[in-house]
Amino acid sequence: MSGGEEKVTVKGCGGDEARRLRELKETIDLQENIMEIKHKIVVLSGKGGVGKSSVAANLAVALALAGKKTGLLDVDIHGPSIPTILGIEGTLPGQDEGKIIPVPYNDNLKVMSVGLLLGDQSEAIIWRGPAKHGVIKQFLSAVAWGPLDYLVVDCPPGTGDEPLSVIHLLGSADGAVIVTTPQDVALTDVRKSVTFCRQLKLPLLGVVENMSGFACPHCGEVVDIFKSGGGERLATEMDVPFLGRIPLEPEMVSAGDSGKPLVEHHRELAAASAFSSVVGKIVAAVD
Template sequence: MYNYENSRENPAFEEALLIERLSNIKNKIVVLSGKGGVGKSTVAANLAMSLALSGFKTGLLDIDIHGPSIPTLLGLEDKKLQGTDSVIYPYTYGDSLKVISIGFLLANTDDPIIWRGPEKMGIIQRFIQGVEWGELDYLIVDCPPGTGDEPLSIIQTLDTVTGAVIVTTPQKLAISDVRKSVNFCKKLNVPVIGVIENMSGYICPDCNKTIEIFKSGGGETMAHEMNVPFLGKIPLDPNIVEAGDSGKPFVYFYAETPTGKIMENIINPIINYKNSEEKKTMRFAIPTANGKLCTHFGHCEVFTFIDVDPDSNIIIAKETITPPEHQPGILPPWIAEQGASIIIAGGMGERARVMFEEYNIKVVVGAQADEPEQLVKNYLNNNLLTGINTCDHGECAH
């Protein structure tokens, strides 16, 4: 039986072990929600099962400390954590799925987990570094809801995250919280694979008519407003409830139902999602005023951020964001938080250029006042016209 209290406390050993474990995992996807009760664990369980059914070696890590639902959803409520003082062994579910849950620690499923912060952080570290997953194509991580210490620690411990799937419901309260989840990902440079709107209408089992109980479309509208992909709507379906209560994965036992097809269409883009370093989206930042490049980037109205697919050099997304109140040195870290890798500016001081380089952001100065999309296209076609840096004086740190 794995003994958490007797586990190793050698920092150098634990760091080496963490690096070794994570190096065997090709893709790490976190499933997030702004609040509890939106169906996050149902999405995580069915995403992991879909990957496994597609032949991918998949791990499912349920680290929702105060509400571990995966054992119930997969019929594993009687399973206990197995391992030694230094290794945790996941439960093998079928041919290609391995599962670990906080719930496996509980002697009784009704027992609450009453831990303070340091204890939570310790078990998060242990569950990520201590599990002997072997080689995995995907690790799906069912995170605690919200944007607090726990999901932050999970993402930081995972180091490099392929992307996040964010689950919400149509209500205004849930949508407000999920905006925070999107911004949370942006600040941590975690790509948002997409937003799923769960409980979006009720399908009547008698007539198959959809009734909008909680309204519909709030998640989709929010995703478009925040320029992140929208993956689709999952309706309230009695079959989902039945599958969860009986421990039967919905995507396997109800694959041919209308909702099963909806879920398949939502999950397929996640399965096909790629985010390797070779195919990482290029993001440009352009200081903008009145729809064109602002010649002095430190005093612009907004920044236009443009995302480009590096394989095709096609613009795939654009958003405008108001920068923080002007003060020296504030823009480079802020632009880095937005995920930009290139900034095109008319003028910029030497100190600011050095700061951008420290954040691994390439600086192009001397660009002419033109529309942001045209500047990016010209840059990609190697015909961007640049002239004199309009702010080429060392004391400027805007």
């Protein structure tokens, strides 16, 4: 430069600044999305294999059948089963103006899951905590949920990254539904889930005791395969509402495999009636 001229430096938008702007936009989108959701319910279990996803799916379907605008978000990153339970496996979410369009189950229920994004259902997702947090944030901020009466979030078992991310990102959820089976080995882990919710100041809507007794379809005798009443005793012990018992029925297994939720396709069964009672208590608690 010639003498007397000053060198002018124009500050550009570097990598860090671009990242901050992207994160700011995601935060704004997240807040705008959440503002359109009246009630947010997180479904947890301390242990796998207790039927948590079946409870979450039937809860969401029951709300939708009752005329409530409902979203079902499956954040079980490593074992997403909601698409199979609802019979929407292989259906890809749409896109519109940069937003992800959740898959409709019916007129009142929208669904989002990592399982809907996998071309090969046998593909293993090998992600660490930050990657899982990122995709959960995207599911809450970039998915066009629209106005909802309820968002039901199906979390993986335990008290790890996924439920922690969900509770943090939602900011204020109406509460958690904790699913257990009656035997002691499951109840021990449920106590941890109750403690987890209390430490995070997440209200506890109650405990559901799943697989509580089996009624023989031939003779009618009730057999307590996993004992009975353990979930109710734990709820009393830890001062948590008890939402009810869901009996074990063969049709529940076939309903989950065939994508025909019990509360919609087998309303005559005791388990479907039990689900309806549980849903009624949850609605009464949050409304």
